[in-house]
Amino acid sequence: MKIGLDIMGGDYAPKAAVLGAIEAYKALTGGQTLVLVGDKEIATSILQENDFNPDRFEFVHTTEVIGMGEHPTKAIAQKPGSSIGVGFKLLKEGHIQAFSSAGNTGAMLVGAMFSVKTIPGVIRPAMTTIVPKLEGGLGILLDVGANADCKPDVLLQFGVLGSLLAENVYNMNNPRVALMNIGEEEEKGNMLSLATYPLMKETQLFNFVGNVEGRDLFNDSADVFVCDGFTGNVILKLAESFYVITRKKRIKDEFFDRFNYEQYGGSPILGVNAPVVVGHGISNPEAIKNMVLLSANMAESNLVDKIKQAFV
Amino acid sequence: MKIGLDIMGGDYAPKAAVLGAIEAYKALTGGQTLVLVGDKEIATSILQENDFNPDRFEFVHTTEVIGMGEHPTKAIAQKPGSSIGVGFKLLKEGHIQAFSSAGNTGAMLVGAMFSVKTIPGVIRPAMTTIVPKLEGGLGILLDVGANADCKPDVLLQFGVLGSLLAENVYNMNNPRVALMNIGEEEEKGNMLSLATYPLMKETQLFNFVGNVEGRDLFNDSADVFVCDGFTGNVILKLAESFYVITRKKRIKDEFFDRFNYEQYGGSPILGVNAPVVVGHGISNPEAIKNMVLLSANMAESNLVDKIKQAFV
Structure with a gap:
C-alpha cells in the first residue's frame, strides 16, 4: 500500500x-x-x-x-x-x-x-475533527468548515460518515451520534436542527442519542457530534483558542494536553x-x-x- | 428609581x-x-x-x-x-x-x-453575554439564544444594540463591532454572514471592524461580537464548560476567574x-x-x- x-x-x-x-x-x-x-x-x-x-x-x-x-x-x-x-x-x-x-x-x-x-449518494463531503473528552477518550465533530450552509439531509449523512469513521478508524463500538443544538429537548433549535432531529430520530443508519449543547462537547454524552460547518468551525477555533491560552499560561494538565492537534494529525475529508x-x-x-x-x-x-x- | x-x-x-x-x-x-x-x-x-x-x-x-x-x-x-x-x-x-x-x-x-x-423599529430583541478578554477587559456577545434563526438586517441591528450597551453600560468608547464568522476575509462565511457583511461594512450606525473567528473571542480584536442566537448559544455554553472544567481541575488563574458568570450577574435583553x-x-x-x-x-x-x- x-x-x-x-x-x-x-x-x-x-x-x-x-x-x-x-x-x-x-x-x-x-x-x-x-x-x-x-x-x-x-x-x-x-x-x-x-x-x-x-x-x-x-x-x-x-x-x-x-x-x-x-x-x-x-x-x-x-x-x-x-x-x-x-x-x-x-x-x-x-x-x-x-x-x-x-x-x-x-x-x-x-x-x-x-x-x-464524491461517493455516489453522498450529498456533500465533510471535514471532521477530534475532540478530547474530559473522562478520557475522544469524540468526533463534523462538519468543521467544508459546508457553511447545510440542509437536514446533509446533516443526517454527516451522522453516517462520522459514525463510520468512529467505528472503523477509532474502534468505537456502536458510536453514539448527537445533534449539536441549543437545548436538549426535541422542540429546541433553529430551523435546521428542528428539521434534522426527526430524520435522525427515525434513522436506522446510526445510533442517534438526541440533542446535545455546547457544554456537552467534552463530556461523555456522545461519540459523534453533528453540526453544520459554520457552527463546527466556530466551535473548533474557539476550542483551539482555549488550548492556546492554556499553553500560554503554562497550565499543565492531561486533559488540555489532549487538545494538542499534533496528536491527531489532521482532519479526514469524509x-x-x-x-x-x-x-x-x-x-x-x-x-x-x-x-x-x-x-x-x-x-x-x-x-x-x-x-x-x-x-x- | x-x-x-x-x-x-x-x-x-x-x-x-x-x-x-x-x-x-x-x-x-x-x-x-x-x-x-x-x-x-x-x-x-x-x-x-x-x-x-x-x-x-x-x-x-x-x-x-x-x-x-x-x-x-x-x-x-x-x-x-x-x-x-x-x-x-x-x-x-x-x-x-x-x-x-x-x-x-x-x-x-x-x-x-x-x-x-419591543422598541419600534427593532425587528427582534437580543440576549447578550459578557466574555472576558485575555488581556483584560470585557467583550459583549450577542445574540446568545433569543433568535435561533436570524436574517442579515437582524444581525445589523444586533450590532447597534450591542454597541449601545457597550458604550452606555460598560463605558466603552466607540466600541468595535465584529461579525462572528469562519474566516476573516469578506468572501468567507455562510449565506447569513455573507449577506450581513456588506450591510455592516456600509453602516454608519456603529464602528464595524470586520469578520472575526471563534479563536478571536477572547483576544482584543473587537468589543462586540455579533452572531445568530444558535451560534451564540453554542459559543456561550462551550465557553461555560471550559470555565467549569478549570474549576473542577482547581486551576487558579485570573483570566479563567473572570469567566465566572457571578461577576456579571446576567444577560440583558436588549x-x-x-x-x-x-x-x-x-x-x-x-x-x-x-x-x-x-x-x-x-x-x-x-x-x-x-x-x-x-x-x-
Missing part, C-alpha cells in the same frame, strides 16, 4: 513535512510505502542532513505549490502540476491509496472532489472516494507523522468501501 | 434571591429602592434570619411561580399572577424602572416582549422598552446582586432611550 504525502504543504514545509515523513516511516508497517510529492532535491538534502536514506521513500517530483492564501477552485484548476494537484492525480489513478497535506485546506477539499470525486486528510497549517513533524498514519489507518480499515456500502 | 427583582426565580430561589437582594441593597445608591416580587412571608423570614430589616425593601406579594421547565409562551399567558408575570406588569405600568430574574429565560424573553414590548436582565438558573446571592446592579445600571444610563433614539 502506498501512502502519499504532500511535502510542500504547511507553514513549515518542506522541512517539517520531510522530517514528519521520517517519523512516519518508523511507524508504518512493512507493506506500506511513503510517496513524497514535491521538490525531490530539497527533500533529498533534508533527508541526507538527517542521515536518512532517501531510497526508503518513493518520490514524485514537482516544485509547483498552491499557496495557503490562494483561491482553492482557481488554484486546483490552474495548477495541475502543484504538489496537491499531482497528489490527487496519483490518488485518482490508484498509484497511491491515501493522500494527506498540511497545505491549503480549501484546495485539498476541492481537489478531492474534482479528482477522486465522503470522497479515497482517504484524504488535511493537516493544520502550522503542523510540525509530529503532526505530519500522525497525519500520515491517520491517512494510512483510513486506507487499511477500508473506511471508504464501508462508506460506499452505506450509501448504495 | 425602583428596581424590581423576582425572588422566586432560579434554582436556589427564594433564598439565594433574597440574600442577593440584601447584598444589592448595600451597593445601591440612595435614590434606588429594591422591589421584591414573590412570596413576602418567606422573604421576610429569610431577611429576619439574616438580621435584615424587611422595611428596607418594597414587596409585591405573590406565591405563583413559572417553573424552569415550563413552556414560556403558555406560562406567560396562563400565569399572569406569577412572580415573572407580576414583575412585568409592574414594569409596564412604570412602578419599577428595571426588572430582573434568574428564572425561566424563555418566560423572561416572552414576558418582556408581551408586556413592555431591544425592549425597559431594562430587563435574565440571570443564570444556578445564580447564588453574589450573582443575584450583580444582576440587580446591572439592571439598575441599565436604567440609570438611560440605555433604553438611547436605543429608541437609534431606531427612530
Whole structure:
C-alpha cells in the first residue's frame, strides 16, 4: 500500500513535512510505502542532513505549490502540476491509496472532489475533527468548515460518515451520534436542527442519542457530534483558542494536553472516494507523522468501501 | 428609581434571591429602592434570619411561580399572577424602572416582549453575554439564544444594540463591532454572514471592524461580537464548560476567574422598552446582586432611550 504525502504543504514545509515523513516511516508497517510529492532535491538534502536514506521513500517530483492564501477552485484548476494537484492525480489513478497535506485546506477539499470525486449518494463531503473528552477518550465533530450552509439531509449523512469513521478508524463500538443544538429537548433549535432531529430520530443508519449543547462537547454524552460547518468551525477555533491560552499560561494538565492537534494529525475529508486528510497549517513533524498514519489507518480499515456500502 | 427583582426565580430561589437582594441593597445608591416580587412571608423570614430589616425593601406579594421547565409562551399567558408575570406588569405600568430574574429565560424573553414590548423599529430583541478578554477587559456577545434563526438586517441591528450597551453600560468608547464568522476575509462565511457583511461594512450606525473567528473571542480584536442566537448559544455554553472544567481541575488563574458568570450577574435583553436582565438558573446571592446592579445600571444610563433614539 502506498501512502502519499504532500511535502510542500504547511507553514513549515518542506522541512517539517520531510522530517514528519521520517517519523512516519518508523511507524508504518512493512507493506506500506511513503510517496513524497514535491521538490525531490530539497527533500533529498533534508533527508541526507538527517542521515536518512532517501531510497526508503518513493518520490514524485514537482516544485509547483498552491499557496495557503490562494483561491482553492482557481488554484486546483490552474495548477495541475502543484504538489496537491499531482497528489490527487496519483490518488485518482490508484498509484497511491491515501493522500494527506498540511497545505491549503480549501484546495485539498476541492481537489478531492474534482479528482477522486464524491461517493455516489453522498450529498456533500465533510471535514471532521477530534475532540478530547474530559473522562478520557475522544469524540468526533463534523462538519468543521467544508459546508457553511447545510440542509437536514446533509446533516443526517454527516451522522453516517462520522459514525463510520468512529467505528472503523477509532474502534468505537456502536458510536453514539448527537445533534449539536441549543437545548436538549426535541422542540429546541433553529430551523435546521428542528428539521434534522426527526430524520435522525427515525434513522436506522446510526445510533442517534438526541440533542446535545455546547457544554456537552467534552463530556461523555456522545461519540459523534453533528453540526453544520459554520457552527463546527466556530466551535473548533474557539476550542483551539482555549488550548492556546492554556499553553500560554503554562497550565499543565492531561486533559488540555489532549487538545494538542499534533496528536491527531489532521482532519479526514469524509465522503470522497479515497482517504484524504488535511493537516493544520502550522503542523510540525509530529503532526505530519500522525497525519500520515491517520491517512494510512483510513486506507487499511477500508473506511471508504464501508462508506460506499452505506450509501448504495 | 425602583428596581424590581423576582425572588422566586432560579434554582436556589427564594433564598439565594433574597440574600442577593440584601447584598444589592448595600451597593445601591440612595435614590434606588429594591422591589421584591414573590412570596413576602418567606422573604421576610429569610431577611429576619439574616438580621435584615424587611422595611428596607418594597414587596409585591405573590406565591405563583413559572417553573424552569415550563413552556414560556403558555406560562406567560396562563400565569399572569406569577412572580415573572407580576414583575412585568409592574414594569409596564412604570412602578419599577428595571426588572430582573434568574428564572425561566424563555418566560423572561416572552414576558418582556408581551408586556413592555419591543422598541419600534427593532425587528427582534437580543440576549447578550459578557466574555472576558485575555488581556483584560470585557467583550459583549450577542445574540446568545433569543433568535435561533436570524436574517442579515437582524444581525445589523444586533450590532447597534450591542454597541449601545457597550458604550452606555460598560463605558466603552466607540466600541468595535465584529461579525462572528469562519474566516476573516469578506468572501468567507455562510449565506447569513455573507449577506450581513456588506450591510455592516456600509453602516454608519456603529464602528464595524470586520469578520472575526471563534479563536478571536477572547483576544482584543473587537468589543462586540455579533452572531445568530444558535451560534451564540453554542459559543456561550462551550465557553461555560471550559470555565467549569478549570474549576473542577482547581486551576487558579485570573483570566479563567473572570469567566465566572457571578461577576456579571446576567444577560440583558436588549431591544425592549425597559431594562430587563435574565440571570443564570444556578445564580447564588453574589450573582443575584450583580444582576440587580446591572439592571439598575441599565436604567440609570438611560440605555433604553438611547436605543429608541437609534431606531427612530
